[in-house]
Amino acid sequence: MPETAKHPPSTAPGAPDRERAGMPWGSVLRNLALVLTVLVMVWLVLHVKLPSVGTLQAEIAELGAWGPLLFIALYAVVAVTPIPVTIMAVAGGMIFGLPVGTALSLLGVVIGCYGGYGIARVLGRETVMRLLGSHAEVVEDRLGDGGFYAVCTLRLIPGIPYWPVNYGSGALGITSRDFLLATVLSALPGQLSLVAVGTFLAAPTLWNGIAVGLSWAAVIVLTLVAYRRWRAARR
Structure with a gap:
């Protein structure tokens, strides 16, 4: 007597799917963290006013x-x-x-x-790139294939705030060692130049x-040197 052919289980559209995809909790948590971070930063920018120098x-x-x-603590919070x-x-x-003033400012800014x-x-990465907004393209272009010299260049270029460089470096895989060393060395001339202005005032x-x-002359020279080294490292 011939064996009865075994048929595979029904896969009709109405049949329950036993392998339903689970909730993408990682994506949900990252998006929630993005929203909270943006809200906190917006609140800080709009509501936190730094005291006057005299106060x-x-x-x-x-x-x-x-x-x-x-x-130092206040400076670190501002730098974040x-x-x-x-x-x-x-x-x-x-x-x-x-x-x-230079020593204290450097400590505060590096911690922040x-x-x-x-x-x-x-x-x-994905969450931070959204967080950076208009700064994302510049930061990703400079830091995407960079490292020590890329961080130095962005730190030294006038007009680029510190915070996009901080967040971009963490998101784009700059090593902790390169980030800290570049931050200390490149933030020093910038902090010195600003502290010097305060001292003169x-x-x-x-x-x-x-x-x-x-x-300020040192800032200009170091910016050019860091930029050339960064361009050479990308070739």
Whole structure:
């Protein structure tokens, strides 16, 4: 007696699908993180107003030895957000003078920049590119195949804020070592030039004026050097 042919199970359209795709929780969480991050940044930009230099100077003086720590903490928070860091560096020069103001400003900006870098590593590339908005194309073009010199170049070019470089570096796979080293080395001349401006505003002496000129000249020269090295590295 011949065997009865075995038929495969029904795959009619009405049959229940036993292998339904699960909920893409990774995508949902990343989009939720994007929304929350954007909302927090928008709120900070619209509602958080940095105190005037005079108010900041008085508050730091009242804290005594804790004052520099407050300045570093406030600077780090500003560096994580789209709020421009310029006023903090200029305030550092007016309050602490050139050497101390530069050291404190550099500490604050590096801590804040690394905080943004870490946030971007958590959010992921797709989410961060959406977050960067109009800055995404420039950041991706410069950092996509770059590394140390790419971060240096973007840090030094006037007009490019710090925060897109921080988030772009984390999203596009710049190593932590390259990011930190490039940030320290390239942020130093920029911070020095801004702190020098603050120092000159507080005490418009000849030496402080020379410091402003020399520091800005250093920024221009280093920008050209970093740009050439970055172009050579991409060839």
